[in-house]
Amino acid sequence: MTQRSIWPAILLLLLTTCSWGGMFPVAKPMLESMDPFTLTLIRFVPTSAGLLLILFCVEGRQAFRFDGRLLRLIFLGTLGFACFNLLAFNGLQNTKPEHGAVIMATQPMIAVLITWIYRGLRPGTFTLASIGTAFAGVFLVITGGDIERAFGGGKVLWDLLFFAGATCWVCYTLGAQSFHDWSPLRYTAITSLFGTCSIAAITLGLVAADQVSLPEWSTLVEMRWQFAYLILPTGIMAVLFWNTGIKMLGPINGVLFINFVPVSAFTIGIIQGHSITAAEVTGAGLVMAALIANNLYVRSRIRHSLDSSPTAN
Numbered sequence: 001m002t003q004r005s006i007w008p009a010i011l012l013l014l015l016t017t018c019s020w021g022g023m024f025p026v027a028k029p030m031l032e033s034m035d036p037f038t039l040t041l042i043r044f045v046p047t048s049a050g051l052l053l054i055l056f057c058v059e060g061r062q063a064f065r066f067d068g069r070l071l072r073l074i075f076l077g078t079l080g081f082a083c084f085n086l087l088a089f090n091g092l093q094n095t096k097p098e099h100g101a102v103i104m105a106t107q108p109m110i111a112v113l114i115t116w117i118y119r120g121l122r123p124g125t126f127t128l129a130s131i132g133t134a135f136a137g138v139f140l141v142i143t144g145g146d147i148e149r150a151f152g153g154g155k156v157l158w159d160l161l162f163f164a165g166a167t168c169w170v171c172y173t174l175g176a177q178s179f180h181d182w183s184p185l186r187y188t189a190i191t192s193l194f195g196t197c198s199i200a201a202i203t204l205g206l207v208a209a210d211q212v213s214l215p216e217w218s219t220l221v222e223m224r225w226q227f228a229y230l231i232l233p234t235g236i237m238a239v240l241f242w243n244t245g246i247k248m249l250g251p252i253n254g255v256l257f258i259n260f261v262p263v264s265a266f267t268i269g270i271i272q273g274h275s276i277t278a279a280e281v282t283g284a285g286l287v288m289a290a291l292i293a294n295n296l297y298v299r300s301r302i303r304h305s306l307d308s309s310p311t312a313n
Contacts, residue, residue, distance in 0.1 A: 009248035012241040013257040019233040020104070021264025024097035025272060026229050027089065033219055035212045036089035037203040041196075042220070042227065044081060047235035048196040051189040054240070063186045072178070074194045080172025081195025082202065084165045091161030095142075098276065101265030102141045102284045103162040108255050108291060109134045110170045124301075130294035137286025138163075144279045184243035256295055259288045 030039060055063050066073060092100055109131045112123050123131070142159040172191070179187045206212045220227070246254040262284045269276060 009245045012245035016238045016241045017257045017260035018264040019238050021101050021261040022268050023234040024092055024100045025268040026226055028097045030223055030226050031093045034215050036093055037206055037212050040085045040089055041199050041203045043230045044196045044199055046231050048192040050236040051192050055185055055189040073190055076172050076175040077191035077194030078198040079168050081192055082198035083168040087161045087165035091158045094158040098265050098269050099142055099159050100162045101262040102287055103138055104166055105258050105262050105287050106134050107166050107170050110167055126297045127294050130290040134287045134290035137283040140283030141280050144277050188239050
């Protein structure tokens with residue numbers, strides 16, 4: 001990759017992760033007037049429609065074939081879009097946006113553990129230490145340094161919903177490996193369709209059971225700019241920018257940009273007047289430091305492997 005082509009990739013990934021960091025602070029006030037289920041449904045109907053339209057324009061009608069993998073697509077779409085978003089927004093309703101952003105930054109570490117469990121690929125000692133450090137940072141963020149108060153009030157359980165949602169998204173992302181013959185756009189658009197169908201089924205089922213209610217039209221009009229942000233920058237554009245940036249810069253380099261999710265979330269929180277404790281800042285710092293340290297470690301191992309291979313001489 002030339003120096004000239006690096007900067008567009010960096011810009012795309014920065015825009016993506018900063019917009020993701022702003023997603024939770026923007027959505028948090030909306031949950032005071034709307035439940036997480038209808039918010040998620042209203043967000044993803046136009047998001048998936050936009051992705052499908054882009055897919056049709058880029059790859060044509062043939063990209064809408066399922067290639068005999070319909071059930072897998074339904075499962076992964078439900079896991080990635082329905083489970084992730086419903087768990088995250090239900091957690092967000094009862095906790096701080098900054099907590100969710102920090103937990104989302106641990107996704108590379110979660111991916112390592114899932115790969116170990118399902119494929120038996122045990123990570124190195126340094127990586128395991130980095131994972132432990134990252135999770136210790138998350139624990140410090142969600143408890144605020146006061147473990148008894150966090151567990152006594154049950155607040156930590158809402159943060160655990162974020163963690164469960166992040167795990168669902170990682171599983172969805174790893175599931176893309178079984179669609180290596182598909183473009184990232186095709187995989188994302190098709191699974192978003194089935195994920196939105198699952199969100200609709202769950203939400204409308206809850207409406208029929210009188211557990212949630214559809215919002216008034218005046219409420220939607222009042223929140224039009226917030227929805228525009230959740231649909232365009234953090235939905236359609238973020239997915240396309242992230243896939244393009246990762247392809248240009250490579251996954252090892254690209255994953256480092258996930259650190260900007262908590263950075264932007266904390267920055268927005270401070271601007272909004274949220275109280276950020278020293279324990280939360282320290283915990284977020286531990287998560288980011290662990291991710292960077294492990295990234296450097298992986299780089300050194302790859303470089304050492306290449307230098308010691310017979311073809312390197």
